[in-house]
Amino acid sequence: MSGALIRVSEIFGPTIQGEGILIGLPTIFVRTGGCDYRCSWCDTLHAVDSDYRDQWRPMPVDEIWQEVKRLSGGKPLTISLSGGNPAIQPLGPLIGRGHAEGYRFALETQGSLAKEWFAELDVLVLSPKPPSSGMTTDWVAFDDCLRMAGDGPQIALKIVIFDDLDYEYARDAAARYPQLSVYLQPGNHTPPPADAEDALVDIDGIVERMRWLVEKVGDDRWFEARVLPQLHVIIWGNRRGV
Numbered sequence: 730m731s732g733a734l735i736r737v738s739e740i741f742g743p744t745i746q747g748e749g750i751l752i753g754l755p756t757i758f759v760r761t762g763g764c765d766y767r768c769s770w771c772d773t774l775h776a777v778d779s780d781y782r783d784q785w786r787p788m789p790v791d792e793i794w795q796e797v798k799r800l801s802g803g804k805p806l807t808i809s810l811s812g813g814n815p816a817i818q819p820l821g822p823l824i825g826r827g828h829a830e831g832y833r834f835a836l837e838t839q840g841s842l843a844k845e846w847f848a849e850l851d852v853l854v855l856s857p858k859p860p861s862s863g864m865t866t867d868w869v870a871f872d873d874c875l876r877m878a879g880d881g882p883q884i885a886l887k888i889v890i891f892d893d894l895d896y897e898y899a900r901d902a903a904a905r906y907p908q909l910s911v912y913l914q915p916g917n918h919t920p921p922p923a924d925a926e927d928a929l930v931d932i933d934g935i936v937e938r939m940r941w942l943v944e945k946v947g948d949d950r951w952f953e954a955r956v957l958p959q960l961h962v963i964i965w966g967n968r969r970g971v
Protein backbone atom coordinates (compact mmCIF):
# COMPACT_ATOMS: atom_id res chain seq x y z
CA MET A 730 0.00 0.00 0.00
CA SER A 731 1.38 3.39 -0.89
CA GLY A 732 -1.84 5.39 -0.85
CA ALA A 733 -1.43 7.68 2.16
CA LEU A 734 0.01 11.13 1.55
CA ILE A 735 3.13 12.33 3.36
CA ARG A 736 3.28 16.00 4.40
CA VAL A 737 6.61 17.26 3.10
CA SER A 738 8.34 20.51 4.00
CA GLU A 739 11.42 20.00 1.82
CA ILE A 740 13.51 17.40 0.02
CA PHE A 741 17.17 18.22 -0.52
CA GLY A 742 20.60 16.78 -1.16
CA PRO A 743 22.83 15.09 -1.66
CA THR A 744 24.59 16.83 1.20
CA ILE A 745 26.48 15.30 4.11
CA GLN A 746 24.81 14.18 7.29
CA GLY A 747 25.92 16.89 9.70
CA GLU A 748 25.04 15.26 13.01
CA GLY A 749 25.55 12.17 15.12
CA ILE A 750 26.17 8.57 14.24
CA LEU A 751 26.20 9.01 10.41
CA ILE A 752 28.11 12.31 10.35
CA GLY A 753 29.89 12.99 7.07
CA LEU A 754 27.91 10.43 5.08
CA PRO A 755 26.35 11.57 1.77
CA THR A 756 22.64 11.89 2.46
CA ILE A 757 19.38 13.06 0.97
CA PHE A 758 16.96 14.67 3.44
CA VAL A 759 13.21 14.25 3.33
CA ARG A 760 11.90 16.77 5.85
CA THR A 761 8.29 16.38 6.88
CA GLY A 762 6.07 19.21 8.14
CA GLY A 763 4.50 19.31 11.60
CA CYS A 764 5.71 18.59 15.13
CA ASP A 765 4.08 17.67 18.43
CA TYR A 766 6.85 19.61 20.25
CA ARG A 767 7.86 23.25 20.19
CA CYS A 768 11.43 23.40 21.49
CA SER A 769 12.51 26.89 22.55
CA TRP A 770 15.65 26.65 20.39
CA CYS A 771 14.35 24.63 17.42
CA ASP A 772 16.53 25.26 14.36
CA THR A 773 13.87 24.03 11.91
CA LEU A 774 10.82 26.15 12.73
CA HIS A 775 9.76 26.33 9.08
CA ALA A 776 8.84 22.64 9.44
CA VAL A 777 7.24 23.07 12.88
CA ASP A 778 5.33 26.34 13.08
CA SER A 779 1.83 25.82 11.66
CA ASP A 780 1.95 29.39 10.26
CA TYR A 781 4.11 27.78 7.58
CA ARG A 782 1.90 24.80 6.85
CA ASP A 783 0.87 26.26 3.49
CA GLN A 784 4.49 25.55 2.49
CA TRP A 785 4.13 21.85 3.39
CA ARG A 786 2.89 19.66 0.55
CA PRO A 787 0.99 16.39 1.00
CA MET A 788 2.85 14.13 -1.45
CA PRO A 789 2.27 10.56 -2.62
CA VAL A 790 5.18 8.12 -2.22
CA ASP A 791 5.67 7.97 -6.00
CA GLU A 792 6.28 11.69 -6.23
CA ILE A 793 8.70 11.78 -3.28
CA TRP A 794 10.50 8.82 -4.75
CA GLN A 795 10.85 10.48 -8.14
CA GLU A 796 12.50 13.49 -6.49
CA VAL A 797 14.86 11.33 -4.41
CA LYS A 798 15.84 9.40 -7.55
CA ARG A 799 16.44 12.63 -9.45
CA LEU A 800 18.61 14.11 -6.67
CA SER A 801 20.62 10.92 -6.19
CA GLY A 802 21.00 10.21 -9.91
CA GLY A 803 19.41 6.84 -9.19
CA LYS A 804 22.42 5.69 -7.13
CA PRO A 805 21.40 4.32 -3.73
CA LEU A 806 22.51 6.24 -0.65
CA THR A 807 21.23 7.01 2.83
CA ILE A 808 18.00 8.98 3.16
CA SER A 809 17.46 10.90 6.39
CA LEU A 810 13.82 11.27 7.40
CA SER A 811 13.62 14.37 9.58
CA GLY A 812 11.20 17.17 10.35
CA GLY A 813 9.36 18.39 12.32
CA ASN A 814 8.56 15.05 13.82
CA PRO A 815 8.63 12.56 10.92
CA ALA A 816 7.01 9.93 13.17
CA ILE A 817 3.70 11.75 12.59
CA GLN A 818 3.73 10.78 8.90
CA PRO A 819 2.95 7.37 7.34
CA LEU A 820 6.52 6.64 6.19
CA GLY A 821 6.38 2.81 6.04
CA PRO A 822 5.57 2.59 2.30
CA LEU A 823 8.34 5.08 1.40
CA ILE A 824 10.87 2.99 3.33
CA GLY A 825 9.66 -0.17 1.57
CA ARG A 826 9.96 1.52 -1.81
CA GLY A 827 13.51 2.73 -1.14
CA HIS A 828 14.72 -0.56 0.31
CA ALA A 829 13.55 -2.38 -2.82
CA GLU A 830 16.06 -0.23 -4.72
CA GLY A 831 18.94 -0.52 -2.25
CA TYR A 832 18.57 2.82 -0.40
CA ARG A 833 19.02 3.05 3.39
CA PHE A 834 16.87 5.00 5.81
CA ALA A 835 17.71 6.88 9.00
CA LEU A 836 15.01 8.59 11.08
CA GLU A 837 15.45 11.56 13.44
CA THR A 838 12.82 11.87 16.11
CA GLN A 839 12.42 13.09 19.68
CA GLY A 840 10.88 9.75 20.73
CA SER A 841 7.39 11.02 21.58
CA LEU A 842 5.47 8.89 19.04
CA ALA A 843 6.15 5.19 18.39
CA LYS A 844 5.34 3.60 15.02
CA GLU A 845 5.44 -0.02 13.89
CA TRP A 846 7.48 0.92 10.83
CA PHE A 847 10.41 1.96 13.07
CA ALA A 848 11.41 -1.73 12.83
CA GLU A 849 11.99 -1.27 9.06
CA LEU A 850 14.55 1.52 9.52
CA ASP A 851 18.30 1.03 9.14
CA VAL A 852 19.13 3.69 11.74
CA LEU A 853 16.92 5.27 14.40
CA VAL A 854 18.25 8.43 16.02
CA LEU A 855 16.36 9.22 19.20
CA SER A 856 16.85 12.78 20.39
CA PRO A 857 15.08 13.28 23.72
CA LYS A 858 14.82 16.92 24.68
CA PRO A 859 16.69 18.38 27.67
CA PRO A 860 15.25 20.99 30.09
CA SER A 861 16.48 24.03 28.08
CA SER A 862 14.05 23.04 25.29
CA GLY A 863 11.08 23.71 27.56
CA MET A 864 9.71 20.24 26.73
CA THR A 865 9.12 17.35 29.13
CA THR A 866 10.15 13.85 28.10
CA ASP A 867 7.48 11.15 28.24
CA TRP A 868 9.70 8.17 29.00
CA VAL A 869 6.82 5.72 28.51
CA ALA A 870 6.42 6.91 24.91
CA PHE A 871 10.19 6.85 24.51
CA ASP A 872 10.34 3.23 25.69
CA ASP A 873 7.57 2.42 23.19
CA CYS A 874 9.78 3.74 20.40
CA LEU A 875 12.54 1.37 21.44
CA ARG A 876 10.08 -1.49 21.68
CA MET A 877 8.65 -0.81 18.22
CA ALA A 878 12.12 -0.60 16.70
CA GLY A 879 13.08 -3.91 18.30
CA ASP A 880 16.17 -5.47 16.73
CA GLY A 881 15.52 -3.78 13.36
CA PRO A 882 17.58 -0.57 13.17
CA GLN A 883 20.81 0.49 14.77
CA ILE A 884 19.71 2.94 17.49
CA ALA A 885 21.56 5.94 18.88
CA LEU A 886 20.83 8.70 21.38
CA LYS A 887 21.59 12.26 20.32
CA ILE A 888 21.15 14.91 22.96
CA VAL A 889 21.49 18.67 22.50
CA ILE A 890 23.29 20.41 25.36
CA PHE A 891 23.14 24.08 26.29
CA ASP A 892 23.93 24.11 30.00
CA ASP A 893 24.63 22.11 33.17
CA LEU A 894 21.02 21.00 33.58
CA ASP A 895 20.98 19.65 30.03
CA TYR A 896 24.23 17.83 30.72
CA GLU A 897 22.77 16.17 33.83
CA TYR A 898 19.69 15.20 31.81
CA ALA A 899 21.95 13.59 29.18
CA ARG A 900 23.82 11.65 31.86
CA ASP A 901 20.52 10.33 33.25
CA ALA A 902 19.19 9.42 29.80
CA ALA A 903 22.41 7.60 28.92
CA ALA A 904 22.33 5.70 32.22
CA ARG A 905 18.77 4.65 31.46
CA TYR A 906 19.79 3.12 28.12
CA PRO A 907 23.32 1.72 28.58
CA GLN A 908 22.90 -0.36 25.40
CA LEU A 909 22.67 2.76 23.17
CA SER A 910 25.56 4.79 21.81
CA VAL A 911 25.41 8.44 22.94
CA TYR A 912 26.10 11.57 20.91
CA LEU A 913 26.24 14.96 22.63
CA GLN A 914 25.60 17.98 20.40
CA PRO A 915 26.35 21.53 21.54
CA GLY A 916 23.26 23.69 21.03
CA ASN A 917 23.09 26.47 18.47
CA HIS A 918 21.89 29.46 20.53
CA THR A 919 21.24 31.54 17.37
CA PRO A 920 18.92 29.24 15.39
CA PRO A 921 17.18 30.82 12.38
CA PRO A 922 13.69 32.29 12.76
CA ALA A 923 11.14 30.42 10.60
CA ASP A 924 11.15 33.11 7.93
CA ALA A 925 14.91 33.68 7.69
CA GLU A 926 16.70 31.52 5.15
CA ASP A 927 20.15 32.60 6.18
CA ALA A 928 20.20 34.21 9.64
CA LEU A 929 23.66 34.79 11.11
CA VAL A 930 25.07 32.10 13.37
CA ASP A 931 27.52 32.55 16.28
CA ILE A 932 30.04 29.83 15.46
CA ASP A 933 32.53 31.13 18.06
CA GLY A 934 29.86 30.77 20.74
CA ILE A 935 29.06 27.20 19.65
CA VAL A 936 32.74 26.26 19.63
CA GLU A 937 33.06 27.74 23.12
CA ARG A 938 30.13 25.55 24.27
CA MET A 939 31.75 22.56 22.56
CA ARG A 940 35.00 23.18 24.50
CA TRP A 941 33.06 23.41 27.76
CA LEU A 942 31.26 20.15 26.93
CA VAL A 943 34.44 18.26 26.04
CA GLU A 944 35.94 19.37 29.35
CA LYS A 945 32.91 18.22 31.32
CA VAL A 946 32.88 14.81 29.67
CA GLY A 947 36.60 14.44 30.39
CA ASP A 948 36.32 15.62 34.00
CA ASP A 949 33.52 13.10 34.57
CA ARG A 950 35.46 10.30 32.87
CA TRP A 951 32.37 9.77 30.71
CA PHE A 952 34.30 7.86 28.09
CA GLU A 953 31.33 6.26 26.32
CA ALA A 954 29.97 9.60 25.08
CA ARG A 955 30.87 11.13 21.73
CA VAL A 956 30.83 14.93 21.42
CA LEU A 957 30.11 16.26 17.91
CA PRO A 958 29.18 19.70 16.53
CA GLN A 959 26.59 20.20 13.77
CA LEU A 960 29.00 19.95 10.85
CA HIS A 961 26.57 21.53 8.36
CA VAL A 962 26.23 24.57 10.66
CA ILE A 963 30.02 25.00 10.73
CA ILE A 964 30.11 24.74 6.93
CA TRP A 965 26.96 26.62 5.91
CA GLY A 966 25.73 28.42 9.03
CA ASN A 967 21.94 28.57 9.41
CA ARG A 968 21.29 28.05 5.70
CA ARG A 969 18.29 25.91 4.81
CA GLY A 970 18.37 22.93 2.45
CA VAL A 971 21.98 21.86 3.11
Ligand SMILES: C[S@@+](CC[C@H](N)C(=O)[O-])C[C@H]1O[C@@H](n2cnc3c(N)ncnc32)[C@H](O)[C@@H]1O
Nearest residue numbers: 770771772773812813837838839856916917920
Ligand atom coordinates in the same frame (compact mmCIF):
# COMPACT_ATOMS: atom_id res chain seq x y z
C1 LIG B 1 15.20 19.71 13.84
S1 LIG B 1 15.16 18.16 14.66
C2 LIG B 1 13.99 17.22 13.71
C3 LIG B 1 13.76 15.81 14.23
C4 LIG B 1 13.04 15.67 15.56
N1 LIG B 1 11.95 16.57 15.72
C5 LIG B 1 14.01 15.80 16.70
O1 LIG B 1 14.01 16.85 17.36
O2 LIG B 1 14.78 14.86 16.92
C6 LIG B 1 16.74 17.38 14.23
C7 LIG B 1 17.83 17.50 15.27
O3 LIG B 1 18.20 18.87 15.39
C8 LIG B 1 18.43 19.12 16.76
N2 LIG B 1 18.36 20.56 17.00
C9 LIG B 1 17.26 21.35 16.85
N3 LIG B 1 17.53 22.63 17.18
C10 LIG B 1 18.84 22.66 17.53
C11 LIG B 1 19.71 23.71 17.98
N4 LIG B 1 19.30 24.97 18.14
N5 LIG B 1 21.00 23.38 18.26
C12 LIG B 1 21.44 22.11 18.10
N6 LIG B 1 20.67 21.08 17.68
C13 LIG B 1 19.38 21.36 17.40
C14 LIG B 1 17.33 18.32 17.44
O4 LIG B 1 17.57 18.15 18.81
C15 LIG B 1 17.41 17.02 16.65
O5 LIG B 1 18.40 16.19 17.21
Ligand SMILES: Nc1nc2[nH]cc(C(=O)O)c2c(=O)[nH]1
Nearest residue numbers: 744745746747748811961971
Ligand atom coordinates in the same frame (compact mmCIF):
# COMPACT_ATOMS: atom_id res chain seq x y z
N1 LIG C 1 23.44 18.43 6.58
C1 LIG C 1 22.45 18.33 7.47
N2 LIG C 1 22.56 17.42 8.48
C2 LIG C 1 21.49 17.30 9.35
N3 LIG C 1 21.38 16.43 10.36
C3 LIG C 1 20.17 16.59 10.94
C4 LIG C 1 19.48 17.59 10.27
C5 LIG C 1 18.08 17.92 10.57
O1 LIG C 1 17.66 19.06 10.43
O2 LIG C 1 17.35 17.01 10.98
C6 LIG C 1 20.33 18.06 9.24
C7 LIG C 1 20.25 19.03 8.20
O3 LIG C 1 19.29 19.80 8.03
N4 LIG C 1 21.33 19.12 7.35
Ligand code: SF4
Nearest residue numbers: 764766767768771813
Ligand atom coordinates in the same frame (compact mmCIF):
# COMPACT_ATOMS: atom_id res chain seq x y z
S1 SF4 D 1 11.16 18.17 18.43
FE1 SF4 D 1 12.61 18.60 16.78
S2 SF4 D 1 11.48 19.62 15.13
FE2 SF4 D 1 10.14 19.56 16.95
S3 SF4 D 1 10.42 21.56 17.87
FE3 SF4 D 1 11.91 20.17 18.87
S4 SF4 D 1 13.81 20.30 17.65
FE4 SF4 D 1 12.16 21.24 16.45
Ligand SMILES: [Mg+2]
Nearest residue numbers: 772773811959
Ligand atom coordinates in the same frame (compact mmCIF):
# COMPACT_ATOMS: atom_id res chain seq x y z
MG1 LIG E 1 18.73 20.67 11.36
